[in-house]
Amino acid sequence: MDWQALALSIELSLVTLVFLLPIGILFGRWLAYRQFIGKALLQTVLALPLVLPPTVLGYYLLVVFSPNQGLGLWLSNTFGTTLVFNFEGLVLASIIFNLPFAIQPMQRAFASIPREIREAAACCGMKPGQVLWKIELPLAWPGIVSAMVISFAHTLGEFGIVLMIGGNIPNETQTIAISIYDKVQAFDDQSASIMSFSLLLFSMLTISFTYWLSDRSEHLHV
Amino acid sequence: MKFALQEIAEAFHQDSGKNVRISYSSSGNLTRQILQGGPFELFLSANTHYVKQLYQQHKTLDQGVVFASGRIALLTHKNSSLQLDEHLSGVKQALKTGQLQRFAIANPIHAPYGVAAKEALQQLGIWKLSYPHLVLGENIAQAAQFTSSGAAQVGLVSYSLALAPVLKTTTRSLLIPASLHQPLHQSMVLLNKAGNTSKLFFDYLQQPKARGILFRYGYSAP
Numbered sequence: 001m002d003w004q005a006l007a008l009s010i011e012l013s014l015v016t017l018v019f020l021l022p023i024g025i026l027f028g029r030w031l032a033y034r035q036f037i038g039k040a041l042l043q044t045v046l047a048l049p050l051v052l053p054p055t056v057l058g059y060y061l062l063v064v065f066s067p068n069q070g071l072g073l074w075l076s077n078t079f080g081t082t083l084v085f086n087f088e089g090l091v092l093a094s095i096i097f098n099l100p101f102a103i104q105p106m107q108r109a110f111a112s113i114p115r116e117i118r119e120a121a122a123c124c125g126m127k128p129g130q131v132l133w134k135i136e137l138p139l140a141w142p143g144i145v146s147a148m149v150i151s152f153a154h155t156l157g158e159f160g161i162v163l164m165i166g167g168n169i170p171n172e173t174q175t176i177a178i179s180i181y182d183k184v185q186a187f188d189d190q191s192a193s194i195m196s197f198s199l200l201l202f203s204m205l206t207i208s209f210t211y212w213l214s215d216r217s218e219h220l221h222v
Numbered sequence: 223m224k225f226a227l228q229e230i231a232e233a234f235h236q237d238s239g240k241n242v243r244i245s246y247s248s249s250g251n252l253t254r255q256i257l258q259g260g261p262f263e264l265f266l267s268a269n270t271h272y273v274k275q276l277y278q279q280h281k282t283l284d285q286g287v288v289f290a291s292g293r294i295a296l297l298t299h300k301n302s303s304l305q306l307d308e309h310l311s312g313v314k315q316a317l318k319t320g321q322l323q324r325f326a327i328a329n330p331i332h333a334p335y336g337v338a339a340k341e342a343l344q345q346l347g348i349w350k351l352s353y354p355h356l357v358l359g360e361n362i363a364q365a366a367q368f369t370s371s372g373a374a375q376v377g378l379v380s381y382s383l384a385l386a387p388v389l390k391t392t393t394r395s396l397l398i399p400a401s402l403h404q405p406l407h408q409s410m411v412l413l414n415k416a417g418n419t420s421k422l423f424f425d426y427l428q429q430p431k432a433r434g435i436l437f438r439y440g441y442s443a444p
Contacts, residue, residue, distance in 0.1 A: 067373065068371070080323075081323070084373040085368075167359075167373075167374075168329060168357065168358035168360070169356070169358070181360075184250070185250035185329075
């Protein structure tokens, strides 16, 4: 069992969530309540990772962050590094890759809050921040939690893009999915099966936890 | 082997009028697919071990032959100021001064050219020095891609890739002495499903015309 790779994967998933939570709430709420020019285009762009192969995103990240030109050159001159072959690069890739998984459930959750409730809160003198904190978030939280759990599990299982831009560095970019792949390549079936089974169990637990949470919250609200 | 093999397949088509369809993947992946009944007729690998494994599992017509020998080369982006020499003293110096941050090789756990690269680095006494800087390609082509894009400053890749026209325009390379690593035997074996065309291609690969192409791509006689 490659504990280091598992720990790295969990860390990657958690760091990704830290970014995705505010992004998801912001965009989810915005898309749920507002009409604006270009909304359809924005929604299309945000949903793209659902259908694009990870190799497409991996390719663009490699091109953009190549230290020979443009942004990659600037980054490498300024910080001495770019976002290829390091943990930060994987975080960026995971955020992009999980956008629809984070935003869409949150958008649905915010959209399902009746308009009258929000208006009533505003009429009672609550400021927009208070409405968000005291009315919207408590009502939308099952959607938010399930968005987070799905994004977490999805990052844990991310493979193609990590293979393309990671460089397989232990404790930096060698995630559990990559480690399993290496074991399979080396015909080390015993390690591969232990790790695969652990990941299977872990994923099942995570997803049953979401369902349990959302069931429980529905009982609370009804 | 990809670029050389493409050219040989084209020459074979011109000479015989017959077509071969080539599937490129790591030896580990292909061995697994063949063991599980994949529709392949001829198997080429830089790792004799996999050929032996298929023979032992009765998936081949015979024990196969070694048809060429591969070499490794040091590769860097053509804009790089790195000094390339047979004993890697330029690389060693750059590692010590911190000028060299990322060093690409194929994964030595399962890729034969990665194993050869590791052996060479060990022979030269710079394995420990370079280890923290290594990025591992899933296969040798990915290691070359990491280097040609400049994402890694230097790479140890197959000489045949270094000679390929697409890489020659963006990189500089230097052949590493064969004495620094175990021979890289390129083996091939006809599989149980082999048809007439595959058998002809198997013979063709051992004839002077194919040998000439292999030679041009940096392979030597077995």
